[in-house]
Amino acid sequence: MTFCEKVRKKCDDIWEASFQHPFITALADGTLPEEVFKYYVLQDSYYLQHFAKVHAMAAVQAKDLSTVQRFAQHADETCGAEISLHEGFFELLGITDEDIENFEPAPIAYAYTSHLYRVGLEGDLSATLSALLPCYWLYYEIGERLKDAKPNHPIYDKWIATYSSEWFEQATREQIDRLNKLTDNLSKDRHKELESHFIKSTHYELQFWEMAWTKQKWSLLIDEVNA
DSSP states (O other): OOHHHHHHHHTHHHHHHHHTOHHHHHHHHTOSOHHHHHHHHHHHHHHHHHHHHHHHHHHHHOSSHHHHHHHHHIIIIIHHHHHHHHHHHHHHHTOOHHHHHTOOOOHHHHHHHHHHHHHHHHSOHHHHHHHHHHHHHHHHHHHHHHTTOOOOOHHHHHHHHHHTSHHHHHHHHHHHHHHHHHHTTOOHHHHHHHHHHHHHHHHHHHHHHHHHHHTOOHHHHHHHHHO
16 A cells, blocks of 8 residues: 555544534534534634645745645645635625634644644655645545535535535645655655654544534633633
């Protein structure tokens, strides 16, 4: 198996937990409360800003101009398209300037983006891509699973259409192929290191759904500490 096939297999239980998470199942059948999705969109927009910046870090780490160009394009096209999608959701969900001004990243959103930055700052391109790839790959597989779902909701229909689209599939497969090439002939120790980055990001993806589902706040964590 390729490196990506192996690490994807190791994460299968976490992946399956994402597929079965109530946020995803409720989105698929159209019963997800809009307030929950509104919370998710604001947190995901924060995440995407940093996702784009880590792509820029990856472009700096690249050793050839072609790869530099592709990571710059991914930052522009993939993140740009998703941010545009979210901006459309802002209007549909009635998100106001006040909502944006008062926004604070939730603990998981903050931790996940911090993880990406740490890997990017301490590692090389293979490490950075190992941390970035689960976001592409999981959303693509969710889009594939939900492509025939009919939530009959203008926002959720559009969300599913985006992640089941051909352009998103192509972007995902390109990054999978790139990571396989980068990891070819690396030592077992290096593979373990890269697997660790990939698995941590996969855990954060699952926790992101739970964060949105519960509308996680810092105050809840403080209350738990003081209890």
